[in-house]
Amino acid sequence: MSMQGQNLPDYQNPDGDYRHIFSYHPMNVQIARAEGVYIYDDKDNRYFDASGGPFAVNLPHNHPRMKAAIADQLDKYAYAHPVLADPLRAKFCKKLAEITPGNLDHIYLVSGGSEAVETAFKVARQAQISRGNPDKYKIVSVHDSYHGMTLATLGASGSPGSHKPFMPMIPKWPHIRQYSDFDRPAEVSREEWGVECAKALETAIHYEGAQSVAAFLATPHGCGADYAVVPPASYWQTIREICDRYDVLLITDEVVTGFGRTGEWFAMDHYDVVPDIMTLAKGIASSYIPFGAVAVSAEINAPFEAGETHFIHGFTNGGHPLGCAAGAELIDIIRDENLLENCRKQSEVLFSYREKLLAHPTVRDVRGWGLMMVLELIKDKQTLEFFDPALQAEKLYSAITLKHGLVMYGSLYGPRRQAAFRRGIPSWLSPPLTITTDEMHDMVGRLDSALTEWESIVL
Ligand SMILES: Cc1ncc(COP(=O)(O)O)c(C=O)c1O
Incomplete structure (x- = not known):
């Protein structure tokens, strides 16, 4: 049976002139x-x-407080270039650093998830160079993952279908299996399976050559066909150990899971595992404003802070004042409203x-x-x-x-x-x-x- 005659909302047939806008599948609901x-x-x-x-x-x-925070900032100024010291940006980054795990206290501001992930790659690459590892450039990620729509983030995303039209424009980086409950042998516990699945990272590092791998990138939970599968602690603890063993930086993509979605500020808080770099967007301002951030550990940030190397960064609207206003208020609201x-x-x-x-x-x-x-x-x-x-x-x-x-x-x-x-x-x-x-x-x-x-x- 098809959708005809089901008395359902029309698909791809909204009233009005929608011909000039790219959209996935607008329904006839305005x-x-x-x-x-x-x-x-x-x-x-x-x-x-x-x-x-x-x-x-x-x-x-x-939310009245979100609207007021954004409107108050709009009354003052909507935009100013970050060459000017902006107390609001500083306030937001301080608040964010208070809730990020471990010493992920250094914040790079962007305007969305793809920019955050792309910035994380650049941080990892430049950090590896300044640590004396100039050949480390590959980002290992997992099959079937999604990390964004730019060329590099599509490359790290694990769906070959979305790579195809853009080859050879996107980087061909390695992908490994993710944790899944669906191929776990019945006699193997989740904890044991977590260790086993994480070992795929060590195998990939072996084949790629540890000297070439800059970072491992993944979301805290499963993606694609395994979306929202929650790995056991052994998975993330083993991943952290492998990263440390081979001087591979750990980037966790908390674009979806950050800011309370999983019941903690960040999903990695459930595991007591601190990544080196964490990417944030979406819930960061609850999409009241396009906004995003990358939280970087003190060690990784040290060469940038010391001025030993200049981090190449700077989106026109990265850390937009309205985003900082929304983000700072959002952290307070999450606290005040429990x-x-x-x-x-x-x-x-x-x-x-x-x-x-x-x-x-x-x-x-x-x-x-x-x-x-x-x-x-x-x-x-x-x-x-x-x-x-x-x-x-x-x-x-x-x-x-x-x-x-x-x-x-x-x-x-x-x-x-x-x-x-x-x-x-x-x-x-x-x-x-x-x-x-x-x-x-x-x-x-x-x-x-x-x-x-x-x-x-x-x-
Ligand atoms: C885990 C993850 N990372 C990154 C992105 C990209 O974020 P954005 O769409 O804000 O560029 C998404 C978007 O769905 C995502 O789910």
């Missing part, structure tokens, strides 16, 4: 305003911002639905941490048979969830990944950290009903 955990359309229909776009909304919409605690509390409510969701015939897995849950949807949980492409199951899922009042981030990755991984469609839930228990029950209840309706069509 956004008018947003408030709290909700988005409203121009007919005043209310939808949960269930995934906050791609995990980008940590605070509620229309949002790390609320995230942990609401995470329990969210994951209390795990068994109920798993009872659906299409829900193969429910995983994640904090207020980040991923459902993996597949036609047949036993045989791992995927939906017939003619059904357009993913588009139908987005349309039906929308009909049930949920704006969900649509990955459209399922069919592309299916052949290689025999895995399902990842469906993301990541509401603002302020969500209440009643809102959570309402949101997951709607998801449950949406799944039932979707299954009545696609199965």
Whole structure:
């Protein structure tokens, strides 16, 4: 059965002239305003911002303090070049340094996640040169990961499909397997498997030559087909040991997981592992303003600080004053409103639905941490048979969830990944950290009903 005749929101057919804008798949729902955990359309229909776009909304919409902080700064000045000492930039970086793990106290400001990751590569490269390792330039990352849309970050991202058109423009760096629960032998514990999966880094360093590897880059949780798989502590502890053994810097990409998403300020706080470099964006200003940062350890930053080498950096809008205003206020709001605690509390409510969701015939897995849950949807949980492409199951899922009042981030990755991984469609839930228990029950209840309706069509 197709989407025709299902009385669902139109796909790719919004009212108005959308021909001049590149967009993935706009629906015929025109956004008018947003408030709290909700988005409203121009007919005043209310939808949960269930995934906050791609995990980008940590605070509620229309937060009075965020608006006031940005507006106050706008009243003073919107922009000034960083050659002028800007107390607001200093204030933001100090606040950020207070919450970053270990001695990740030196902050480089950018305006988004891709810029943050690209800047981290440059920090790693220049730091290696100044440590007397001029041949260390490769960044090892994991298959199926995503770290951004610039050429270098696409190169580090592990999807060969997105490399292809740009070769030979993007760097051909090594990729290794990530931690996965799905190929763990039954007799092996998660802790043991964590060590085993991490050893893939040592193997890659061996084949590439330790003298050529500058850094290892990964998100704290799994990506792609394994999105939101949470590795055991042994994985990250072994990765840290291997990095130290071979003088390879550890870059953790906390663009998605930072600022309370997992119930701690940063996901690596769960592991007691301190990276050398950490990339931040999205939740850093809850996407009120495009903003991002790279936190660098004191050791790595030392040659830059001492003036032994000049770090090549400087985006026109990196560390924009409105971003600094938003970011500084956001840290205070998370503290004042106890949002790390609320995230942990609401995470329990969210994951209390795990068994109920798993009872659906299409829900193969429910995983994640904090207020980040991923459902993996597949036609047949036993045989791992995927939906017939003619059904357009993913588009139908987005349309039906929308009909049930949920704006969900649509990955459209399922069919592309299916052949290689025999895995399902990842469906993301990541509401603002302020969500209440009643809102959570309402949101997951709607998801449950949406799944039932979707299954009545696609199965
Ligand atoms: C882990 C991770 N790193 C980096 C990026 C790139 O961030 P941006 O889209 O802000 O450039 C993303 C975006 O989804 C991401 O998920």
